[in-house]
Amino acid sequence: MPAPHLQPLLRTSNSKIILLILDGLGGLPIEPGGTTELEAAATPNLDRLAVEGALGQTIPIRPGITPGSGPAHLALFGYDPIEYLVGRGALEATGIGLEVRPGDVAVRGNFCTLDAAGNITDRRAGRISTEQAAPLVELLKSISLPGVELQVRQLKEYRFAVVMRGDGLNDQIPDTDPQRTGVPPHPVTASVPAAARTASLYQQWVDAARALLKDQPHANGLTLRGFGSDPQLPSFQISYGLNPACVAVYPMYKGVSQLVGMKVLGFPGESPEDEFAAVAAAWNDYDFFFVHIKKTDSKGEDGDFAGKAAIIESVDKALPTLLRLNPDVLVVTGDHSTPARMKSHSWHPVPLLLWSQDRSLPDQQTRFGERSCALGGLGTFPATDIMPLALAHAGRLDKYGA
Amino acid sequence: MPAPHLQPLLRTSNSKIILLILDGLGGLPIEPGGTTELEAAATPNLDRLAVEGALGQTIPIRPGITPGSGPAHLALFGYDPIEYLVGRGALEATGIGLEVRPGDVAVRGNFCTLDAAGNITDRRAGRISTEQAAPLVELLKSISLPGVELQVRQLKEYRFAVVMRGDGLNDQIPDTDPQRTGVPPHPVTASVPAAARTASLYQQWVDAARALLKDQPHANGLTLRGFGSDPQLPSFQISYGLNPACVAVYPMYKGVSQLVGMKVLGFPGESPEDEFAAVAAAWNDYDFFFVHIKKTDSKGEDGDFAGKAAIIESVDKALPTLLRLNPDVLVVTGDHSTPARMKSHSWHPVPLLLWSQDRSLPDQQTRFGERSCALGGLGTFPATDIMPLALAHAGRLDKYGA
Numbered sequence: 001m002p003a004p005h006l007q008p009l010l011r012t013s014n015s016k017i018i019l020l021i022l023d024g025l026g027g028l029p030i031e032p033g034g035t036t037e038l039e040a041a042a043t044p045n046l047d048r049l050a051v052e053g054a055l056g057q058t059i060p061i062r063p064g065i066t067p068g069s070g071p072a073h074l075a076l077f078g079y080d081p082i083e084y085l086v087g088r089g090a091l092e093a094t095g096i097g098l099e100v101r102p103g104d105v106a107v108r109g110n111f112c113t114l115d116a117a118g119n120i121t122d123r124r125a126g127r128i129s130t131e132q133a134a135p136l137v138e139l140l141k142s143i144s145l146p147g148v149e150l151q152v153r154q155l156k157e158y159r160f161a162v163v164m165r166g167d168g169l170n171d172q173i174p175d176t177d178p179q180r181t182g183v184p185p186h187p188v189t190a191s192v193p194a195a196a197r198t199a200s201l202y203q204q205w206v207d208a209a210r211a212l213l214k215d216q217p218h219a220n221g222l223t224l225r226g227f228g229s230d231p232q233l234p235s236f237q238i239s240y241g242l243n244p245a246c247v248a249v250y251p252m253y254k255g256v257s258q259l260v261g262m263k264v265l266g267f268p269g270e271s272p273e274d275e276f277a278a279v280a281a282a283w284n285d286y287d288f289f290f291v292h293i294k295k296t297d298s299k300g301e302d303g304d305f306a307g308k309a310a311i312i313e314s315v316d317k318a319l320p321t322l323l324r325l326n327p328d329v330l331v332v333t334g335d336h337s338t339p340a341r342m343k344s345h346s347w348h349p350v351p352l353l354l355w356s357q358d359r360s361l362p363d364q365q366t367r368f369g370e371r372s373c374a375l376g377g378l379g380t381f382p383a384t385d386i387m388p389l390a391l392a393h394a395g396r397l398d399k400y401g402a
Numbered sequence: 403m404p405a406p407h408l409q410p411l412l413r414t415s416n417s418k419i420i421l422l423i424l425d426g427l428g429g430l431p432i433e434p435g436g437t438t439e440l441e442a443a444a445t446p447n448l449d450r451l452a453v454e455g456a457l458g459q460t461i462p463i464r465p466g467i468t469p470g471s472g473p474a475h476l477a478l479f480g481y482d483p484i485e486y487l488v489g490r491g492a493l494e495a496t497g498i499g500l501e502v503r504p505g506d507v508a509v510r511g512n513f514c515t516l517d518a519a520g521n522i523t524d525r526r527a528g529r530i531s532t533e534q535a536a537p538l539v540e541l542l543k544s545i546s547l548p549g550v551e552l553q554v555r556q557l558k559e560y561r562f563a564v565v566m567r568g569d570g571l572n573d574q575i576p577d578t579d580p581q582r583t584g585v586p587p588h589p590v591t592a593s594v595p596a597a598a599r600t601a602s603l604y605q606q607w608v609d610a611a612r613a614l615l616k617d618q619p620h621a622n623g624l625t626l627r628g629f630g631s632d633p634q635l636p637s638f639q640i641s642y643g644l645n646p647a648c649v650a651v652y653p654m655y656k657g658v659s660q661l662v663g664m665k666v667l668g669f670p671g672e673s674p675e676d677e678f679a680a681v682a683a684a685w686n687d688y689d690f691f692f693v694h695i696k697k698t699d700s701k702g703e704d705g706d707f708a709g710k711a712a713i714i715e716s717v718d719k720a721l722p723t724l725l726r727l728n729p730d731v732l733v734v735t736g737d738h739s740t741p742a743r744m745k746s747h748s749w750h751p752v753p754l755l756l757w758s759q760d761r762s763l764p765d766q767q768t769r770f771g772e773r774s775c776a777l778g779g780l781g782t783f784p785a786t787d788i789m790p791l792a793l794a795h796a797g798r799l800d801k802y803g804a
Contacts, residue, residue: 028762028764032454036764057781061407061802062405062407063787063790064795064799065799066802067801068802082407085803349781370764371765371779375766379782
């Protein structure tokens, strides 16, 4: 249970909270002495909210730790990611609608290319298209193993997910992706003795897959990453008394939302405007909306400083759609930093804006950006504190003690 | 193990980290409304690093706690000093080359003067010189006790160290120094029943020493402080994957470095320039350098505001020797505050500067000083977070989760 001291304080309320996540929001100057992506972007709406609300910066996991997307989102949702470890396989499989029950072991797979000696030549098989990968996934669906049920489903491009169901399975298995070329994929091994049978079953599955793929032109091998089970997380309903919905485009974020009890909303399109319209359409049915914008992170990973700033501007431009809904609390932040300068996730603190109808601590900051957030009234704090702060500003927490 | 969540994330790297500690760096205005020692000092090199890097302030132990030097350094090294208690006796004995094995009980001694009634008249025997104290230490070396081995070695001036080795020893023994004159030294007593025999043995040793010293003109008594054993700290090699070296002048800091696996480097001289030259000489052989400047603390203890500022200026002036080595990460901070105004260690947060090649969070601060550090981008954080941050900025930590 995240923050169990909240339990006796939860108060029923009609108030509504929006948690707007710009993935990888935090950045760095692309040149020494310059602005960050967020500081460079023209964000009149966010800046007005910064004046009315309060700023701060969050530590996603622990100081110095660069978060993966799964743990970073668990932290945003209030679940300490050091305490609650969830394999990405379980998150992605759940996100594309595969059911991952407690005891199942899910994993994410990447198609790759292997040379004659079995060494990896391209870890993503040249990023083959979804269409090219589809028949390969169909081949994998034909594999069966004794004593377990298998489900395989395609993700985007060169990626897929596998769920294994049976008695006595265990997800303590490291990735088989060696993270470099010129070497073969790692064999499937167990990190703990209890996972030995599961590792052996997955190795049999890999051997069968290799035999089926060996003459395929686009990809003749695969690697497995993020073995994981349903972590049986306490739900948002129980943890916070909220009825939550998720508006996201990518499977991984839908997956982690479902694991904490969110209803994943379907909607047409995938722009920020489309996502905010989806919130508006479902406004009366939920009291908490997690809205996930992916492309800030993608542009950061690409090293595209201007592109990342442009995505932030497009979010700012669409923001009035959310504001017209008159939320009680709007939190705008990231799950982690993805500086275009580094072309990767990073450990840096993440800028945060907490706006509420009329309960925000005033501070001296008037713009939403890294430097102003470092001077914001909320200070520097763990991301797991965002949910208690949101609940408080939404009038959803009683007094502690008399 | 400090920060055990770092273990699976440690990455091999050729990057190099310098942790430059100005002992007792933090200060206060000597007059209300004035500057601190650090703010008063002209520090053009540190100020340039402040522009390029990020500032913050650290809490050495817990808020409001004034640290001793031992716990403060453990915190800098990432070991929570509330969890890892190390007696100063073990630190100082180790620092002067006495071996303190697990199970040994070491302690630091001070010569003092006693009147005819046995009450202390001077707790430091008039700060007798090293030369005056040497024959007294020789007398102490002649003492033997049944069933244990004893080693005695002189420290500077009126100080010495004792190491007792034998079966079933225990270091849970309070200081015998009453911290005031006009009263006798405390008897050696046990804090826990398991330490009763050790206390009794040390009392026998004290009685024998009193008999040997009774007619000595410079000092006729002694007190014992900081009973401690080897705390068996996890090494830097294991905790952080680092090959660390220590450059320090005083035994205590060499001792605490050795206890975490650092190689203590010998070098001629003792000025900041001499210490930095020692780093340069060993640059290729280690990937982490702890560099300790003592005199900032000494001047603070003396109440010498201008003297402390001058030491800071001498460090700044010598800094190019370190910068020419092109470290990946340079952290400049103190182990605690020693405001000249207070003539003692204090609990105040400690200014910190974290510079890295090109990965520093930008903030709005342009000078290294208490007021700017309080507004720095790194916020206010426990000193035990310095090491994870240094490792991250040096590219020595993998991502947590996918």
